[in-house]
Amino acid sequence: MQFKDQMDFIKQHMKRNKLRVATTILAAMMGCAFLIILASVGFGMQKTVTDQVLDNQIVTEIEVAGREDGESITDKEVEAMNQLAHVKAVTDRTSPNAEAVAKIGDRSGFAATSTVDMEQEQKAGLKLAEGKIPASADEVIVGYHFAQNLLTEEEQKKADEGEEVSGGFAGSLIGQTFQLELTPYEGEKEAATWEFTVSGIKEEPGKDWITDNTLLIDDSWAPVFQEELALEESGRQVLVYADDLQNVSTITQTLKDDGYYVYSVTEELGSMNMFFTALKAGLIVVGTVAVLIASIGIFNTMTMAVTERTREIGVMKAIGAKPKLIQKLFLMESAAIGIIGTVLAILVSYGVSMLANWIVPKIIMTSLGEDGEGMGDVNILISVIPWQLVLISAVISIGVAMVSGWRPARKATQIDVIQALRQEL
Amino acid sequence: MIEIQDLRHTFAIGKKEHERKVPVLKGVTLDVQKGEIVAILGKSGSGKSTLLHILAGFMTPESGSVLVNKKETAKMKEEEKADFRLANFGFIFQNFQLMPGLTAFENVELPLKIKGETVKKRQAKVRGLLEKVGLQEVADHYPNELSGGQQQRVSIARALVTDPPILLADEPTGSLDSETEQDILMLIQSLNQSLGLTFVIITHDDEVANVAHRQYRLHDGELVKGEKRHAI
Ligand SMILES: Nc1ncnc2c1ncn2[C@@H]1O[C@H](COP(=O)(O)OP(=O)(O)O)[C@@H](O)[C@H]1O
Ligand SMILES: [Mg+2]
Numbered sequence: 001m002q003f004k005d006q007m008d009f010i011k012q013h014m015k016r017n018k019l020r021v022a023t024t025i026l027a028a029m030m031g032c033a034f035l036i037i038l039a040s041v042g043f044g045m046q047k048t049v050t051d052q053v054l055d056n057q058i059v060t061e062i063e064v065a066g067r068e069d070g071e072s073i074t075d076k077e078v079e080a081m082n083q084l085a086h087v088k089a090v091t092d093r094t095s096p097n098a099e100a101v102a103k104i105g106d107r108s109g110f111a112a113t114s115t116v117d118m119e120q121e122q123k124a125g126l127k128l129a130e131g132k133i134p135a136s137a138d139e140v141i142v143g144y145h146f147a148q149n150l151l152t153e154e155e156q157k158k159a160d161e162g163e164e165v166s167g168g169f170a171g172s173l174i175g176q177t178f179q180l181e182l183t184p185y186e187g188e189k190e191a192a193t194w195e196f197t198v199s200g201i202k203e204e205p206g207k208d209w210i211t212d213n214t215l216l217i218d219d220s221w222a223p224v225f226q227e228e229l230a231l232e233e234s235g236r237q238v239l240v241y242a243d244d245l246q247n248v249s250t251i252t253q254t255l256k257d258d259g260y261y262v263y264s265v266t267e268e269l270g271s272m273n274m275f276f277t278a279l280k281a282g283l284i285v286v287g288t289v290a291v292l293i294a295s296i297g298i299f300n301t302m303t304m305a306v307t308e309r310t311r312e313i314g315v316m317k318a319i320g321a322k323p324k325l326i327q328k329l330f331l332m333e334s335a336a337i338g339i340i341g342t343v344l345a346i347l348v349s350y351g352v353s354m355l356a357n358w359i360v361p362k363i364i365m366t367s368l369g370e371d372g373e374g375m376g377d378v379n380i381l382i383s384v385i386p387w388q389l390v391l392i393s394a395v396i397s398i399g400v401a402m403v404s405g406w407r408p409a410r411k412a413t414q415i416d417v418i419q420a421l422r423q424e425l
Numbered sequence: 426m427i428e429i430q431d432l433r434h435t436f437a438i439g440k441k442e443h444e445r446k447v448p449v450l451k452g453v454t455l456d457v458q459k460g461e462i463v464a465i466l467g468k469s470g471s472g473k474s475t476l477l478h479i480l481a482g483f484m485t486p487e488s489g490s491v492l493v494n495k496k497e498t499a500k501m502k503e504e505e506k507a508d509f510r511l512a513n514f515g516f517i518f519q520n521f522q523l524m525p526g527l528t529a530f531e532n533v534e535l536p537l538k539i540k541g542e543t544v545k546k547r548q549a550k551v552r553g554l555l556e557k558v559g560l561q562e563v564a565d566h567y568p569n570e571l572s573g574g575q576q577q578r579v580s581i582a583r584a585l586v587t588d589p590p591i592l593l594a595d596e597p598t599g600s601l602d603s604e605t606e607q608d609i610l611m612l613i614q615s616l617n618q619s620l621g622l623t624f625v626i627i628t629h630d631d632e633v634a635n636v637a638h639r640q641y642r643l644h645d646g647e648l649v650k651g652e653k654r655h656a657i
Contacts, residue, residue: 001538001539001540001541002538002541002543005538009538012526012527013526016526311522312524315522315524316535316539317507318481318483318510318516318522319510319511319516319535319536319539319583320507320508320510320511320512320536320539320540320587321507321539322503322504322507322508323503323504323507324504325539416483417478417483418478418483418484421518421520421522
């Protein structure tokens, strides 16, 4: 039998018992929708918590502290890290082994200087409060507190005595040119000075106790500093950024296997993810119970269908339909009930999910009243339905439908032709 | 075409403790040639249907063999039997056994669908056959909208649609009035003559036996060659 004819066949049969089939589909739909919505709460909670943590941005950061064999990390190795799956960027910061002081007019201040790959920094999520990413090697990015840190000698004295100094460089640093004086900590070389122009200012650090007086210089300067100042080995900080929190553990493991000392904040989040995985699995199991209850309906409907059509099945077999075909037709019918139920359930679930995400936070906010203000920027998601959940639910729901149609379909194949033909019309 | 050798079958009747063995076929032997109409007569309960059911492969006999085109259906698996029936037999039943949810056209089309024929081939074949049995006018009618005679014509068209060489009929006129019975018998006769189809017809009705080239009587589990009565 051709597939189209098989489809026509089950369509015709389902139409003959519209009400019974429709109520069975309704039950299948409710079971599957219950499963999706219930589990979506687990996904929603995880997303809410994860987003909260991710907001601090550094959770996708994996620090590569060095090699287990004591060798230093080479540029090639950094490049290889960047090629790993799910790696968004690898920043490679080198701090010259020298005291760095920035001078502009009569003001000066310590600059936490690093030579960096601007492109990678940008990919890693470097955000500017002002200005833009440097277009040329003479342009640099400075930390949010860089200007505030540039003090006159007088102010510096006061600060050293423990007095509160406010101000620093007034006005915007963007476009300003300053001198950077590097004095090697070791060796015989004298201090040397270069000029740079500020192109961008980093955004304010997330925590208000952090003072950011970073100075990021294009890494084409690294060999220049190295040579001019005859620097000893410089400090190097390699940070690998994952594209998503959930990939951090894989990348961390890969790097460990490759023989690096690795540290990622998310290693600590492992237990949190485990908790959510267990929660989601638990919710799916509970939701599956609803699907199983609906499957009783499918079993009944199909059993009745087989009983009702005993004579017709007998005729089909008599005129040459193989038992396999009969079985297939009935399995297709129960699968059709499962598929239609599932599709409807997915639509309903998305609707309910959207409604819940809209209404429930409002209720929470209202009940918290004034106290809720602090929660203002927290984005609460009650229910999230990722495609994986849709897939899992569809597989469970359609699978269960087919399993419950299995016995009736078997029964249909075992119908005795002679008995069936003898049935009254 | 059909060779039946020493066919025996016994039914067990009643509950286990009081089981009673009823021998229905006690060594039936019969040869049917290509293009023949063979009628098997017998009283109700004499085992005619049982013989046909064994021949069709719906059941397996206790002993004896049935060869159809030199093939023994009893030894086939269910799936093979289905294919064998589709290729070799057309069935005509007393109760017509049409699908109530399908029109006359769709009922005739069904075996071709099972066979997996394309829509195009099916349409032409079914239309031609409905014309041959004189039902082109009622092709879109459902079985409950047709008379007994018309329903049996649909059933005959369905039996013919896959071009099987053998037609097995169990009381084909058993549910029809005598006038309609004559129509159907004429149709069978003309199909036999024009297409050279082989018929095995089972009946308790002497009228039916009149169209047969040979007739047998099943009596007490044995097949006795019957006298051909003179046509009216
Ligand atoms: N499945 C069965 N189990 C027990 N007895 C049966 C069965 N089928 C038929 N019989 C018996 O076998 C005999 C022959 O039946 P059948 O072949 O239908 O006769 P006919 O078609 O000639 O009227 C009858 O006595 C009937 O009761
Ligand atoms: Mg009978």
